[in-house]
Amino acid sequence: MNIGFWLSDIGDVLYYKALAWHLRDITSVLDVGCGSNSPLKKVPKHFYAVGVDAFEPSIQKSRELKIHDAYKKGDVLAIDRLLGKKQFDAVIALDVIEHLAKKQGYELIRKMSWLAKQKIIIMTPNGFYKQDPYDGNKWQIHRSGWTVDDFYKAGFTVRGIRGLKWLRGEYATLKWKPWIFWGIVSVLTEPLVYFLPRLAYQLFAVKEIES
Numbered sequence: 372m373n374i375g376f377w378l379s380d381i382g383d384v385l386y387y388k389a390l391a392w393h394l395r396d397i398t399s400v401l402d403v404g405c406g407s408n409s410p411l412k413k414v415p416k417h418f419y420a421v422g423v424d425a426f427e428p429s430i431q432k433s434r435e436l437k438i439h440d441a442y443k444k445g446d447v448l449a450i451d452r453l454l455g456k457k458q459f460d461a462v463i464a465l466d467v468i469e470h471l472a473k474k475q476g477y478e479l480i481r482k483m484s485w486l487a488k489q490k491i492i493i494m495t496p497n498g499f500y501k502q503d504p505y506d507g508n509k510w511q512i513h514r515s516g517w518t519v520d521d522f523y524k525a526g527f528t529v530r531g532i533r534g535l536k537w538l539r540g541e542y543a544t545l546k547w548k549p550w551i552f553w554g555i556v557s558v559l560t561e562p563l564v565y566f567l568p569r570l571a572y573q574l575f576a577v578k579e580i581e582s
Contacts, residue, residue, distance in 0.1 A: 372404040385561045386494070386532040387413040389575055390427070394418065394461060395493055401440060401459040401486060403479070404447045404467035407432035410494075411463075421459070423450055423532065450473060451482045462487040469502075473515045480525060484580060493527070493576045496543075497536050497568070519568050522576040531564035531571025539572045 391414045394400060398418050404518055405422030407429040415434045422431050422439035430442050443453050447467060463485040468476045483491040497518025534557030535545060540546045545553045557572075564571035 383410075383413075383533065385565060386410070386575065388571075389530060389532070389565075390414055390463075390492070393490065393577055397460040397489065399429075399459045399461070401450070401454065402442045403450060403462060403464040403483065404470070405433055405439065405442075406466075408431060408436070409438050409464050412436060413548050418460070421454075423447060423453065440567070447471075447479060448482070451485055454486060455573070456485055457488045458486055460487070460489045461492060462490075463492040465492075466494075468493055468517060469495045469500075469513050469515055470511065471514055476515055476517070477525070480578075484578070487580050489580055491580065493522070493574075493578075495574055495576075497531070497571050497574050500541060502541050517574065519574060522574065525578070527576040527578045529568045529577075530566070530575045531568030531573070532561070532575050533572040534560040534564060535570055536564075536572040543572065 387410065390410060390554050394414060400411070400418050400420045402411055402420060402422045404523060405424050409422065411420060420439040421441045421443065422430065422433055423443045425444065425446050427444060430444055433439060434442060445453050445513060464483060466478065468479060471479060488520040495517045498518060502511060504511045533539065538545060538553055538557045545557065547553050568574055
């Protein structure tokens with residue numbers, strides 16, 4: 372087991388709790404760019420979930436894990452053609468928007484808002500972090516970086532997750548060894564960055580949809 376990834380998972384506890392809280396009254400969720408291992412698997416399941424992804428192997432792995440109730444294969448920027456207006460209570464994109472160019476990212480936000488009845492949730496690194504394609508998936512490359520102000524201007528509330536931004540690098544892994552020490556440091560900074568998102572490695576942005 373990669374200790375860096377293991378410690379990263381421990382540090383995500385606050386993130387999973389925040390995600391669960393924002394989905395507590397939701398009955399349907401669209402998971403845009405769901406990938407093979409969506410964080411939804413860590414959230415108590417009381418809603419109908421649909422996953423959308425362009426990479427067939429990721430859909431197959433996710434289906435084997437039974438994370439979602441149904442799947443759609445397609446480009447995340449085509450979700451308005453794959454699904455209907457206001458079809459889901461919540462539309463989420465977790466570690467997705469950074470894989471799009473900035474203009475495309477804003478297009479994704481508009482389409483997510485079109486599909487959602489109550490809210491949209493986006494998680495993304497705080498700023499730009501280089502990442503190349505991996506595991507045969509060309510869509511894994513990072514093409515844009517997003518800031519707290521980007522989301523504020525688009526009408527989101529923003530929290531910080533995964534500890535101080537300077538502790539992590541590519542793939543959200545800890546930069547330095549010993550990983551156990553820096554992992555503990557990251558976890559201890561979680562409550563701080565939650566309320567000071569500009570200091571956080573990752574941003575958790577929520578936008579309520581007006582009726």
